[in-house]
Amino acid sequence: MKSILALFALLLNLPAAAAQLTIDLDHTSRTWQTADLLKHPQAQTVQIVDDVSYKRDMTYRAVPLAVLLPGLNPASHLQAVALDGFAAELSAAPLLEKTGARAWLAVEDPAHPWPALAQGKPSAGPFYLVWTQPETGHISPEQWPFQVSRIKQLQTVAERFPALLPDPKLAANDPINQGFALFQKNCLACHRLNGAGDAQVGPDLNIPYNPTEYFGGDFLKRYIRDPQSLRHWPQAKMPAFAASVLPDNELDMLVEYLQHMAGRKHQP
Template identity: 85%
Template sequence: MKYILAFLILLLTLPASAAQLSIELDHASKTWQTADLLKHPGIQTLQVVDDVSYKRNMTYRAVPLAVLLPGITSQNHLQAVALDGFAAELAAAPLLEKNGAQAWLAVEDPAHPWPNLADGKPSAGPFYLVWTSPQAGHISPEQWPFQIRAIKQLKTVAERFPALLPDPKLATEDPINQGFALFQKNCMACHRLNGAGDAQVGPDLNIPYSPTEYFSGDFLKRYIRDPQSLRHWPQAKMPAFAASVLPDADLELLVGYLKHMAGRKQQPE
């Protein structure tokens, strides 16, 4: 057994190899090879300040993501799927933005592999969605998916997963619906709710119990702000959501949605 474990660790730490990225849009599909992206006319050397995954400044060869999404409009919805099952739900509008926060697809060059994310873990490659000036768009850590293998155009979350919907009697601008939008942006990459969602990383946030039912007082908000401050273990994956990314008012709305959904439990089919 120890030899198998040693072999797996060795595989994780080997230099990057050429990979492919599948982009599946309603009107067109394309598979990009690493070499093709590294030769793309739009590729640039990009400096990313305080990279979310590496927790330091990083330099990448990257292509503006918008140029890889022909025909996509700001009303569309996309999902970035990672090798480990992480599934980031992405509204198209921020990905197409050319001012303020801008989305880039960083491409790992096999000849110059990126560092490992941690001891015994691989790098963020082969493809990584990174942002310049993320603070300008309140970009969430969940909008920085790494180890991407596919980007897909999908119907909206509400259309695909009705079990996530708040009470339909609520007005569109009701705080609960605002919290639902924040849940999609910040939580769905890792979590399901009522069994609904594509993520395979974190626990369901309503079945059998909502965290609002077992975190008393402000502990849930404290946990979202800094998970490691309440539950510390080396394998923890949940990032901290700083106030610069999830302002206090938004955090209140998100928790309000979770409280509301605790009264709308549905068993997964």
């Protein structure tokens, strides 16, 4: 047993290896190697203030993500798939912006590996989607996927997973429909609902029970704001959603969507 643990510790401390990232768009597909991205003509050093994953300022060698998405329509939809099963659903428009909040693909250099995310854990590499000036674009923590292995263009969430849809009789601007949009942005990267979704990290949020059915009072909102304040354990992965990225009115709409879906259970 000791020898297995020692081998595991050794593997965690090995230097980062070169990797590859596949970007599949409807009209083109390309696989990038670490070395190619590091020497990309638009690669540069970027400073990230209060990095979402490392909880401190970080410096990366990165490429503007927009240049890796040639010909992509801003109305398109993408998914960034991580090595651990995290699947971030991403609207294309923010990724293509060249001012304000700007998306970058940070590339881990095997010669200069990034630090571990926590003791006993790997780094955020080999590829990490980071943002400069995220506060100007209302960027959620779930829009910072790390350990990315693939980015692919897909149909919208509503088209792929009808089991997530609220009652079609609701008006388009109903708060519940707005909550559905917030659910896609903030929750679907880790969670499924009614068995629908691609994520493999967190529990299903409707089957067998919806969190609005077992969190009393305002505890669900408190949990979303700061999960560790209600249930604390070392391996917890859910991030805190501060009011700066999920204002109170949006949090209310998100919870309204979940309450609505508690009455629309579909067995997967």
